[in-house]
Amino acid sequence: QDSVVLQLKWVAQGQFAGYYVAQAKGFYEEEGLNVEIKPGGPDIAPEQVIAGGGADVITTWMAAGLAARERGVPLVNIAQPFKNSGLLLTCRKDMGVETTEDFPGKTLGVWFFGNEYPFYAWMAKLGYSTEGGADGVEVLKQAFNVDPLIQGQAACISTMTYNEYGQVLRAGLSEDELTVFNYRDEGVGMLEDGLYVLEENLDDPAFVDKMTRFVRASMKGWAYTAENPEEAAQIVLDNDMTGAMMLEDQVYQVGEINKLVDGSTGALDPADYQQTVDTLLSAVSPDNPAITKEPEGAFTTVVTDGL
Amino acid sequence: MTIPAVVSATDLSLTFHTSDGPVTALSDVTLDIKKGEFVSFIGPSGCGKTTFLRAIADLERPTSGSIEVNGQTPGNARKDRAYGYVFQAAALYPWRTIEKNVALPLEIMGYSKALKAERIARTLALVNLEGFEKKYPWQLSGGMQQRASIARALAFDADLLLMDEPFGALDEIVRDHLNSELLKLWKETQKTICFVTHSIPEAVYLSTKIVVMSPRPGRVTDIIESSLPAERPLDIRETPEFLAIAARVREGLRAGHSYEE
Amino acid sequence: MTIPAVVSATDLSLTFHTSDGPVTALSDVTLDIKKGEFVSFIGPSGCGKTTFLRAIADLERPTSGSIEVNGQTPGNARKDRAYGYVFQAAALYPWRTIEKNVALPLEIMGYSKALKAERIARTLALVNLEGFEKKYPWQLSGGMQQRASIARALAFDADLLLMDEPFGALDEIVRDHLNSELLKLWKETQKTICFVTHSIPEAVYLSTKIVVMSPRPGRVTDIIESSLPAERPLDIRETPEFLAIAARVREGLRAGHSYEE
Amino acid sequence: MSQLQHYLAIVAWGLSAAALVMGWVSADALPPAWLFVFLLLGTASLVRIAGWFSLWLDGIIAGAGVVAVLVSLPDLSPVPGYYWLALLAAWAFAWLFVERLTRAMASGLVEPGIFGFLVPLIFGVMVLVIWEAVTRGANVPSVILPPPSAIWARIAGSTSTLWADFQQTFLKAVLIGYALGCGLGFAVAILIDRSPFLKRGLLPLGNFVSALPIIGVAPIMVMWFGFDWPSKAAVVVIMTFFPMLVNTVAGLNAAGAMERDLMRTYAAGYWQTLLKLRLPAAAPFIFNALKINSTLALIGAIVAEFFGTPIVGMGFRISTEVGRMNVDMVWAEIAVAALAGSAFYGVVVLVERATTFWHPSVRSA
Amino acid sequence: MRGRSDLLPILTVLAGLLVLWYLGAIGLNGPVQNDMYRRADVVGVPFTQFVADTWNQQRPVLPTPHQVFAELWNTTALVAPTVPRSLLFHAWVTLSATLAGFVLGSGLGILLAVMIVHSEAMNRSLMPWIVASQTIPILALAPLIVVIGFNVFTGTFGVPTDPARFISKAIISAYLSFFPVTVGMVKGLRSPEDIQLDLMRTYNASAAQVFWKLRWPSALPFLFTSMKVGVAASLVGAIVGEMPTGAVSGLGARLLNGSYYGQTTQIWSALIMASILAAVLVVAVGLVERLVYVRMGARPA
């Protein structure tokens, strides 16, 4: 059996159900793989983990992956199970945000740590300064909860469709009290949760074969998750070593995640890739140096071609 | 006219409660000290000398019996600032210069600035510490510190002086000198002085009355009225009269003594 | 046969460098101490008594002049464990029982278990501390602690005993008692003893030789060979011979004294 | 020379000689000039067995070693084994130099006032040199640990960002929070000092509350005081409050029994006793808390910024730049924090020396 | 050590805190409660009902003590201590790293102190940097350390995940606890008076004898005092080491994970558990201290 270490971008939750399901259901084993899944967290940079030799393959957002590539960690996208993105900017109507024109002068909550690139690209596109002031927006580094919106400290906050957005609803704000901006609809959507490996490893055919089997089994896991969301949620819960999760939250999350994975074969669509790159390059600024030039060889289809 | 009693103790007892059980530091002490007297307390370690002085000063509360100072309770006498106390150790405040240490009681009692300056100068001169006003205690020798603490007790107008082995840390020569200075001061100011010492010659040389104490329980075993004249040159210590009193004190001490100390 | 010199200092000087400038603690001290002598050092505070003892013990390094102990350098004498030192304070280790405190030098010098036990028993008996073997220092009075520290210095086989005011903290009665005990011990063991004291009677009573010192700079002003007989009952202190020596010591002291202490 | 110095001298010489031989035998080309000179010097230090060898010579060889190790790095790739031996040799010479220097200072041969600062400086420099040589020599990825030179370049290139962050975190959150927290702790200590009951109840609990991780407090403070620096200052207040409370209460009890009795004999009032005796006696304790708090405050403010903040501040920058793989920027902020923290601590120590000059611990220093 | 007599004051202060806590809960949960009334079109709620409601919300801003203790009870007494749901399980994960870090940190602290006391060169070159080391925001560096340490251990040395994380946490823990121990021990080892050292010199005692018979025993009181500070710091280090760093078990992970899903009650019960742990650890060090003192024959306080 070949061993594979997968470093996740975030804690064990429905977002990664496909991988946990593939492991629990023995799909990896069937491919002759022994997979260890390492949960991440808000301050885990999977890019750093793989650079340090702590993982064979990681999941991360494409913007962060490309940024790392430019800084000397030669990451290559080998598969893209997430077709759609789940990142939203969720605003309160009662704080005066109905359209993007209402942003100036408002305070917006943003996740940093490599998650901020889509936001900066969007603001660049809208032509808003992020330094505050009357025609700019005030940016807040938002923590891992939705308090700022509930308490009215920010007019908008970042949410993921599959987690924080649900929390906002559960906290009592109803959908018609909210304005929701989907980054994809705003033309600044970026690929989330792809699978990345180090470039030099791809020279080794054995590694490529191993990854092919890994992606195949993982996609099988995603397919199973789509069929059996409740069971998948339970599997995720079983893998939560913190014992902090509630089943209802995870069922909701898996349901939302399925919408994002829906339609993906695992292969990266070069058009989606190009959109992400173009968006990033359109927003190059000293504050936001995700990438400064067109990346080369940042994705490959050798793995997904073999599926 | 009878001379008023400054301190008058009747059947005074004082027991400390310690983890090893009660310790009777004073047992049935009856003693009158008249105005202008110079009373020495002598006795082996632990016989209650310090405790008796502390009871006068309202720093310990007697268990039974009564004690009056200037006809009042010790507490009221303390509030009247009736006495100056010189502790066994100098207890100077290290963050104050010598001058400021002597000024401490004056500040607390609200003396005027001019009066303060005058008192400091006068009492520091008295104990031969001119020129050391601006030094800190730790820059002085133990003996000089002790003299500063005496100056501090003399700086304000208390008619009663309680001195707990003030010269313990000094060598014989300095001690002799301060002994005669103290006698002079006492005669000039007519203060009443209670003086604790371990030295028999010192007790005999200074006192009008010597109280010999003995421990376990602490009690008074002998009270000797001195027959020495008021005028006492240093070589009075070689006179037979002096030696006779010293012998009586030594007798009293030895009687109350146990070698387990 | 001449008696060999145990300590022999020639033109010994010792200067401390302090932040206020140099302090000359010893200046041109020349002194011979013969085997079996009992030498007292007396002098006002700060005259260099302690410093001289420390120089003998190789705890201070002389600035100039020479000093020999048993014909060697003080350093080598120390490494030979040639002397026992009794400090001004008892310096017992609070985490050791009295017995263990006395055992400390024996442990360090690698005495056998049996020998250790014997020495502890013998020296504790000598200073009247039988029955207190298992007590901790804080369970003893100051005088008892001081006696334990003397026992500690006696426990091992040093022929030279350096004692820095060992009885300073004791009252007169206990002091008298220990004085005669010390004399007895000295006569029995034929040790050489260097003894620092502030008390004139004590110095005269104990010594075969009295060294009078004076400060600033520390120097020897008088060396008095005692004419008192070897046998000295306590009441020898009232004899004219005794008083004569005492008077000479007092004279020497007063001459070298300044009131600035 | 002491035992240790002997060993060090032997080790330093042995390493130099071994490196020289290794460089000679194995390499196709001679070692780079600087390195070669250093190794020759190190090997020549054997002449010390002939007797006299000035400590300054050891210093010079160590200095040459440092320069050689740094200068020759770009010329060597891959880095040969003898390079690492040379690095160790440079370290050994530096250590030997420091040992001999302190010995010379203790015996008054060298003026401690002038050279006293050299000793810690050499240690710091050696750490940096080894860090530089290892990260660059062993090709450690800069996202894991950047070399000091890269960090320095980043500091020099980002002064305006660093200054803005410093203002936000240090000048606002830390200083204000520190002043409020220490002030409040002090005031409450004075208040509860009059109630032994409260004192006995509050102090043991205080010890545990101060062990509560900031993570529990920081989000609540953000909720109450908003995102900007006031919430960070509030975290600092909470972190510094208890050390000050506990130390002040302990300090107020520090005055000796006899010193208090003296005040009693003067029939001094509560406030007189407090002002003239107990507070001065408490000063060393209060300064102890001020010192502890000076480092706690900075740490608290930085960590508090992890839980929501405007996009400026040292904590914000650290957490964000880790995510952006700009680890050199992270270390630049850490360097600023360490510098600011040490300076802050140093200032408190200076004030302490000036005000508690009378305390034995200060007097002897 | 505190005697029994301190129990009453402590309980009184605790009771006061509980009252404050309940009052705070009304204030903090009130706005949300009013919002809920508004949405549900409920009007004229009596005040007592309002208070009761703020004290029993599903997802309160500030959970009340009874909610927290119910959660504590549910996650300790009602589940096996071996499953991830159990808070005891997490407490043990944190405790083990704390203890390892504490032992490591104290050992390092003592070692450094011994070197500093015995070598002037060490004293001069280490002491300033030891102070400076504490001005580095190690908590901010925790992710870096855990990730680097973790990567080095798993990547370079092939250590499995769990031990690697354990070691990384222990390192942070040790970093926080070594400082108080070093400072206390340096003070302690230097605490023998000159006269006590001179005594040893008159015996021509060796450096080892001076250390074991004098310096070490006189340093013990300082050691224990600083170990009490150190053990609490160790705990903070372990918790922080498992917070933002992808740890899946331990009180820190529990705290953070609770917050991802808005589970305030869970956060607070983990916080309370951490405080209990801190108390237990400090008291444990105190007990050892007492034991040692009794054996050393110290004077009862």
Ligand SMILES: Nc1ncnc2c1ncn2[C@@H]1O[C@H](COP(=O)(O)OP(=O)(O)OP(=O)(O)O)[C@@H](O)[C@H]1O
């Ligand atoms: N605060 C106290 N608590 C318990 N016992 C005490 C206290 N103060 C004094 N004692 C005991 O009371 C007795 C008398 O003590 P006191 O200090 O009065 O003796 P003293 O005659 O002054 O002795 P010394 O000459 O040694 O100063 C002693 O046995 C002492 O141990």
Ligand SMILES: Nc1ncnc2c1ncn2[C@@H]1O[C@H](COP(=O)(O)OP(=O)(O)OP(=O)(O)O)[C@@H](O)[C@H]1O
């Ligand atoms: N370590 C030191 N550093 C600086 N000066 C010192 C030191 N030790 C002693 N001195 C000074 O040397 C002089 C002699 O001191 P020493 O202790 O020998 O006096 P002494 O005769 O023993 O006095 P005492 O009777 O008070 O014990 C004094 O002026 C003292 O201040």
Ligand SMILES: Cc1ncc(C[n+]2csc(CCO)c2C)c(N)n1
């Ligand atoms: C501090 C912080 N950063 C990001 C997210 C949102 N989030 C949830 S999952 C995920 C990674 C995508 O795979 C991201 C960015 C958060 N909740 N807290």
Ligand SMILES: [Mg+2]
């Ligand atoms: Mg007394």
Ligand SMILES: [Mg+2]
């Ligand atoms: Mg002396």
